[in-house]
Amino acid sequence: MKADVAIVGNGVAGTACALRLARDGIRPLLIGRGLPVDRPPLTKSALSDGVPRLLSDAARLDGCGVERLDGMVFSADLTARMLTVTTEQGEIEIEAESVVLATGLAYRSPPVPGLEDAFVNANPHVFDALGPLLTSGPVEAIVVGAGLIGTESAASLAQAGHAVTLVDMLDRPLDRLHDPLPELGRATLDELGVRFIGGVAIESATGYSLATAAHGTLEADVILVATGGVPFLPPGLSLEVSELPVAVGDDMLVPGHERVYACGDLVLVPHTRFGPMRFPHWDAAIGTGEHVADAIAGTTALYDRLPYWWSDIGPRRLAEVGFAGAVESWVEEDGLHVGRDGGGAPVCVLVVDAPRRLREARTIVQEGAA
Ligand SMILES: Cc1cc2nc3c(=O)[nH]c(=O)nc-3n(C[C@H](O)[C@H](O)[C@H](O)COP(=O)(O)OP(=O)(O)OC[C@H]3O[C@@H](n4cnc5c(N)ncnc54)[C@H](O)[C@@H]3O)c2cc1C
Structure with missing residues (x-):
């Protein structure tokens, strides 16, 4: 199968790139599992009604001229711009004029025995099992990790009527962010009745309990893990892990590769004012995705979008x-x-x-x- 532009990853950046290309008359092939799912609702509305939200549905994508391939790229030759995609119908080879890498971050449990059974609600498919659990009535929930994703998740669960404990190895929620964010986060959690425990070292876990070094065993009906994500490329994409995040050039090209672009959480983008910037947030995923589309369409502007993020903590x-x-x-x-x-x-x-x-x-x- 041939494609003008093959986009690997149908998340926020890949979908923004595809829609912009289609607007400009270039037919993209958007590759990823299912329909594009938005990420921010996974820590907000999806925790109250159990349902992830789509970025765009099939009718809109088809109507805009975005071709889709439901599958995952599992190997690639980026020099030849050849991709191999696994689909339910079998393997499909794609030969592309240009390739866009938009595979985002990988969110996994930390390497603690037993914690791999916990839910990682940054991944939409987890809601197939998590959704029914959360909507069947109030549960006791433990959220592991009090960064933005974990703090938002704990607050949303509490707002939905669940009894929530939030734990972190650090002493304050949002501790890696600047002041006054940790205090604001803590105050909001207190108002919502979330129990926060800092300084927690987890030694082992089951789906329903955490054995900690200094806080005994913590038990719950549901354990969510929100310990962060790392830039992710599927095996075979011929870049080394040490090259992540991918430091793209002004033209959003991946160094050392011809007509291979990258965008979204995967990249370190050269910002005209702030220099090479890692900014894994929604608006930057849209901005860098569209910037790649513009570069493919032949526009040579520099990336100067004002960085912006938001967070709803309850x-x-x-x-x-x-x-x-x-x-x-x-x-x-x-x-x-x-x-x-x-x-x-x-x-x-x-x-x-x-x-x-x-x-x-x-x-x-x-x-x-x-
Ligand atoms: C739970 C959560 C809540 C968030 N809330 C906020 C918020 O409130 N405010 C804010 O500013 N930002 C928020 N963000 C950040 C924002 O959503 C991300 O910055 C944005 O989604 C990054 O876009 P992306 O396309 O790079 O990655 P993603 O949107 O994660 O998409 C990557 C896609 O690539 C696919 N993929 C991976 N490997 C392959 C492969 N081999 N083949 C095909 N497809 C593949 C994945 O399945 C995924 O669909 C949140 C993020 C998460 C995870």
Whole structure:
């Protein structure tokens, strides 16, 4: 089978890339299992009604001119741009003019004996079994890992009426993020009745219990693991793990390969203002996916999209524009948390529970570039 552009991965970035290519009259082949599933609802609405949300349905994709192949790429020769895809009908060989890698992050349980049986709700297919469990009535749930995904998940479960314990090896939820996010996260969890236990070292697990070093055995009906993801390429894609995330060039090309592009959580993207930036968030997946499509269509603009992420922790609405990695100091100014670089220019603004002030936050960061 021949394709003009074969996109490996039908998540947020791959789907954005496919829709943009189709808009520009280039017919993409979007490869991935099933229909494209959105990720943010997996820690929010899907934990209350058990149902993942689609990014786009078959009718819309067909109507836009996006071809789909329901399967997983399991080997590839990127020099020849040949992909082998496993489908229910058997193996299919694809020979592509251009290849786009959009395989995102792999979310797995940490290597603790027994923890591999826990649910990893960053993966949509897990909801086939998890959904019915959560919608059959209140359960006791343990969430392992208090980063954004785990903290959001714990809050959503509590809002849905479940009894939730959130554990982490670190002392505070959202501990790897800048202040005041850990305190805000903790306060919201307390308000929702989530029990947070920090400093937890898990020694072993079953589907229903965790044996810890200093906190005894913790038991629950359901255990969710949210300990983060790592950039992921399927075996055979001829890049080394040490090359991940993939540092793409201004043209979004993978170094050392012809007409092989990458986007989404997989990449370190050269940002005009912030330099090479790893920013694994939804809006950047859309932005880099569309940027790849533009590069394939022959547009040579540089990547300058203002970084933006949001998080809903129960009722709390967090949103941030700019790049926290460039901040030297944070100050609260008129209700906004403004981060400035070494020269005093605003490079990041955190907006808490004030979605209408997002535009103002953008202006502050944009004017900081002048
Ligand atoms: C649970 C969760 C909640 C999130 N919530 C937020 C939020 O509230 N706000 C925010 O800003 N960001 C959020 N994010 C981050 C955001 O969703 C990601 O940055 C975005 O999904 C990355 O897009 P991607 O296309 O790179 O990867 P993904 O969307 O993860 O898609 C990768 C796709 O590639 C497929 N794939 C992998 N290997 C193969 C293969 N060999 N062959 C074919 N297909 C393959 C996978 O099955 C998957 O569908 C969240 C992420 C997760 C996981």
